[in-house]
Amino acid sequence: xxxxxxxxxKYAEEAGTKVTSLRKNESSVxxxxxHLKAFLARLVNDLHVRHLMTITGLDLGQSLGIVYNFSKExxxxxxxxxxxxxxxxTLSITDIVPGAILYEMELHDMFGIEFAxxxxxxxxxxxxxxxxxxxxxxxxxxxxxxxxxxxxxLEAAKP
Amino acid sequence: xxxxxxxxxxxxxAGLMEYSTESLVPFGPIHPALKEPEYFKLVLEGxxxxxxxxxxxxxxxxxxxxxxxxxxxxxxxxxxxxxxICSFVHSLCYGQAVEELTLYQVPRRAKYIRTIIAExxxxxxxxxxxxxxxxxxxxxxxxxxxxxxREVVLDLVEAISGNRVHKSMNAxxxxxxxxxxxxxxxxxxxxxxxxxxxxxxxxxxDSEETMLERTENIxxxxxxxxxxxxxxxxxxxxxxxxxxxxxNDPYAAYDEVPLxxxxxxxxxxHALLRLRLDELVxxxxxxxxxVKNLPDGPIRVKVxxxxxxxxxxxxxxxxxxxxxxxxxxxxxxxPDRVKSRQPTMANLPTxxxxxxxxxxxxxxxxxxxxxxxxxxMDRMSFYDTETNRSxxxxxxxxxxxxxxxxxxxxxxxxxxxxxxxDSLTNQCVREGL
Numbered sequence: 048x049x050x051x052x053x054x055x056x057k058y059a060e061e062a063g064t065k066v067t068s069l070r071k072n073e074s075s076v077x078x079x080x081x082h083l084k085a086f087l088a089r090l091v092n093d094l095h096v097r098h099l100m101t102i103t104g105l106d107l108g109q110s111l112g113i114v115y116n117f118s119k120e121x122x123x124x125x126x127x128x129x130x131x132x133x134x135x136x137t138l139s140i141t142d143i144v145p146g147a148i149l150y151e152m153e154l155h156d157m158f159g160i161e162f163a164x165x166x167x168x169x170x171x172x173x174x175x176x177x178x179x180x181x182x183x184x185x186x187x188x189x190x191x192x193x194x195x196x197x198x199x200x201l202e203a204a205k206p
Numbered sequence: 207x208x209x210x211x212x213x214x215x216x217x218x219x220a221g222l223m224e225y226s227t228e229s230l231v232p233f234g235p236i237h238p239a240l241k242e243p244e245y246f247k248l249v250l251e252g253x254x255x256x257x258x259x260x261x262x263x264x265x266x267x268x269x270x271x272x273x274x275x276x277x278x279x280x281x282x283x284x285x286x287x288x289x290x291i292c293s294f295v296h297s298l299c300y301g302q303a304v305e306e307l308t309l310y311q312v313p314r315r316a317k318y319i320r321t322i323i324a325e326x327x328x329x330x331x332x333x334x335x336x337x338x339x340x341x342x343x344x345x346x347x348x349x350x351x352x353x354x355x356r357e358v359v360l361d362l363v364e365a366i367s368g369n370r371v372h373k374s375m376n377a378x379x380x381x382x383x384x385x386x387x388x389x390x391x392x393x394x395x396x397x398x399x400x401x402x403x404x405x406x407x408x409x410x411x412d413s414e415e416t417m418l419e420r421t422e423n424i425x426x427x428x429x430x431x432x433x434x435x436x437x438x439x440x441x442x443x444x445x446x447x448x449x450x451x452x453x454n455d456p457y458a459a460y461d462e463v464p465l466x467x468x469x470x471x472x473x474x475x476h477a478l479l480r481l482r483l484d485e486l487v488x489x490x491x492x493x494x495x496x497v498k499n500l501p502d503g504p505i506r507v508k509v510x511x512x513x514x515x516x517x518x519x520x521x522x523x524x525x526x527x528x529x530x531x532x533x534x535x536x537x538x539x540x541p542d543r544v545k546s547r548q549p550t551m552a553n554l555p556t557x558x559x560x561x562x563x564x565x566x567x568x569x570x571x572x573x574x575x576x577x578x579x580x581x582x583m584d585r586m587s588f589y590d591t592e593t594n595r596s597x598x599x600x601x602x603x604x605x606x607x608x609x610x611x612x613x614x615x616x617x618x619x620x621x622x623x624x625x626x627x628d629s630l631t632n633q634c635v636r637e638g639l
Contacts, residue, residue: 069518070306072455098449099436100521100530101547116519116530120454123519146436146555149260153551156263157270173263186271 062086075125083128091143102150104158106188139164159184253565258558273544291331294323295524297376303520303533307513315503316380321459322496325489330359331525332482342570343420344609355403380506390497397490404486411479421476425560425572437556438549439527444478446471451523463492475575567611
């Protein structure tokens with residue numbers, strides 16, 4: 048086990064959780080919303096795990112999963128958290144990792160998660176400007192491609 | 207759309223006029239069918255860019271959503287179509303994430319073949335980029351020479367895989383085609399040729415006035431900024447950060463093939479040119495080594511169509527930088543979730559940082575420098591808030607503006623050509639293409 052992972056285990060314990068190993072060099076840690084920012088700040092500033100590869104959104108049924116995919120040399124670290132579907136809000140991490148800005152915008156477009164503190168949070172990145180407000184975010188499991196096509200008036204184009 | 211674009215633009219600019227002398231320049235696509243449409247709102251102070259706001263997604267096809275309703279194998283070839291330049295590495299990265307979920311091992315020969323194709327792809331992508339840099343800098347001779355040499359590597363790829371662009375070589379736990387017999391000598395000889403050419407181009411970009419003038423001291427950013435903005439690939443290596451997945455987390459046969467990771471510390475566009483040409487030489491050496499030391503054995507293991515439940519991620523070094531795939535399976539015939547992140551997405555914040563402080567004339571060079579899967583500046587609309595004047599330029603006119611800005615005496619000769627290109631662009635716009 049590398050030094051980074053050993054240290055990560057200690058931090059996880061202090062945040063009341065533990066690290067699971069997915070394979071050699073790939074680990075995952077589940078952190079609650081309350082501890083998230085503090086945990087990430089320690090990860091980035093103290094452990095120097097500074098490369099955020101991306102942020103992955105997951106539809107977990109009742110809640111939405113947010114996975115922060117970090118890497119440092121050989122280690123890949125997934126920091127997971129979840130927000131309820133009824134209130135999809137979390138804090139932006141752009142103050143800790145400035146490179147997260149576009150990934151947060153992407154998640155906002157695709158899963159409807161609000162990132163409080165993201166400087167560009169009110170803009171769209173991937174979806175069109177005229178995306179109807181009554182359409183649910185496209186990557187939710189309950190959103191069907193047919194539904195989007197019908198609402199956008201694209202059904203007629205189909206043979 | 208509720209507000210017409212012109213009116214919207216006026217409203218946006220009007221907001222700015224209240225408190226500053228800045229102009230807002232919307233910079234972007236006219237149609238998704240054109241190559242690489244992206245849209246930038248550029249805020250200018252005179253000639254200098256002070257802020258940039260991106261808008262992408264004009265060619266977002268919803269592959270991640272589509273993957274959830276397609277079988278595992280089909281997805282591999284769908285994700286290969288994400289990009290028309292670095293196609294192989296996408297299927298490789300997705301495949302590796304899925305292979306982690308199965309209990310099968312990839313045969314060693316297949317790993318070598320994957321490495322050979324991935325490195326050939328890097329050579330062809332870097333050559334394409336060097337040519338484009340020549341084009342946007344006003345040095346079309348370089349563009350034509352380089353793209354001619356690119357055919358050499360494309361021919362080799364075609365001889366191995368049967369295709370020039372979408373190789374469809376990968377399968378789960380292996381590759382679909384074996385290397386043709388008696389090709390090793392030809393590949394080694396061609397790689398030697400490409401190495402010589404790359405060294406020659408390096409001499410050219412170091413001595414040719416056109417390239418020096420347009421690229422030196424352009425697009426400087428500090429290593430600290432690049433690190434913070436999580437840039438990947440050549441964009442991280444050109445300021446001295448040794449970030450390369452092949453070195454940090456070796457996949458395929460990169461732990462056996464001697465790897466030379468190039469970094470520079472100059473941190474301008476010229477350094478990027480040299481870095482990519484040096485990487486090309488390193489890749490050619492790797493291909494030659496892998497071909498000479500290709501192990502014998504099977505090339506593929508059969509994998510059942512149902513993938514066990516679990517989740518894994520994989521990252522690979524594409525020509526433009528790290529790509530990342532995250533795969534979640536619930537044990538069915540289709541994936542539960544596939545997330546893919548391309549290098550341009552990771553490099554975009556750094557590109558915006560590079561643009562700040564540059565002049566209007568440097569836009570084509572800086573944007574091409576990040577190799578953004580974005581060669582196209584098809585049309586720009588300008589709006590000057592002081593005089594309330596607005597005008598539109600085509601990408602060709604913008605390129606010409608850049609060339610005139612740096613080399614005023616050369617521009618007269620080229621005007622005839624520009625006029626022809628303009629009339630073509632205008633015709634396309636008139637016909638609503």
